[in-house]
Amino acid sequence: MSTLRLMLLALVLLGSSGCARVEPWVKPYEREYLADPIMAWDRDPVASSYMQHVYESREGARGGAGAAGGGCGCN
């Protein structure tokens, strides 16, 4: 149930984002460091997914690797 509530909250955030007017404190032209490929969460998805598999096959815990999310706004 708590998961559903969390999802609902995130959905509300998603839906209300159009109304929000937040001034970005890091301007697009200030994101040269974040746009550097070495700052990517996951530079090589094939290789990192494989390690995720290695661990999940041999350990009890799973999940939490995340969709990574970019958010660098580099485009």
Add this chain to the structure above:
Amino acid sequence: MQLSHRIRRFALALPAGLLLCPLSAAAGVLPDDRADLMYHYYDGGGVQIDGPSLLVRKKFAEKYAVSASYYVDMVSSASIDVVTTASPYSEERTQYGVGFEYLRDKVTYAVSFSNSSESDYDANTANFSISQDMFGDLTTISLSFSRGWDDVSRRGDTAFAEQVDRRIYGVDISQIVSRKLIVGMSFETIAEEGFLNNPYRQVRYRDLDAPLGYSYESELYPRTRTGNALAVRGRYYLPWRAALQADYRWYNDTWDIGSSTFELGYTHPLGLHWTFDAHYRYYQQDQADFYADLFPRQDFQNFLARDKELASMESQTLGFGVSYEFKAPRLEFLDKATLNLKFDLIRFDYHNFRDLRPTGYPIGAEPLYSFDADVIRLFFSGWF
């Protein structure tokens, strides 16, 4: 199938990792057109696994992207479980995946499907996710839902047919904090129902009538399991051109397994062509509440497990990687290419899973089991 109980999780990891991560890696921007061809190799604890992996992604009109993946595990196993209770075996597992992504303004919708099949296990996973950039593109929120349905069979037993149903709910937030710092948080709930144990694996119990002083019976797990994982991470651009990343994950489930994972990574480019990576990972878990290395008697309790992955344990990983970027002279359609080699050494230490191979020890006082594993990933990446 000896490994499948765990390997089937790859059916989760691959669609989520291979397809969804890159697809949702940057809401508002579709991923680059890219192809990766990898050879992977694992050697540890009497198990060798290797095979190829391929992922291709292509976008159209800057609004649509498709991806396809192919993966093979060729397993040769003489693990401690196999050595003590069964016979060494070989098998092959093949997995296919496809994904589609649609970008509309700052919202990215992604769907994917994958199938994993081996001789006694068939797993299907479908996934949907939605990601949105907001607050001046400083924040990305992603929601995902996966549904998995597996068919479990048992070699030599045509009457055995079981299923597993799996649902995964995920929320992921990525936040730019400053010009040099980005942080992220992920929460995932995984709910499984069905036949969750391995049909071949056994537990041992004291049996004074047996020559060894103990005997074996089949494992029996609960038919439901719900786990929650919460992860936080941060990546920082150092004063020189290099990046430092720290990750922490907390995990807990209804089998009473609790774990913590901590990871620290460093990336250092050198010149125009070379990039070096190093990382250290520490993992610790508590045992499942129905796990025991040695049960006092047969049918001691409702649920029984002696799967070492459910024992109290810890693992440590030290990994290195090197990447060389170049312009392939005979492949002019590629904008750039990289050749990559990554090596990881993993040490697994079990706190209450005992090695039954040495003889002469009192029952229940055998040495604790541990092993080292080498993991190699050699891959070529091309951007076109």
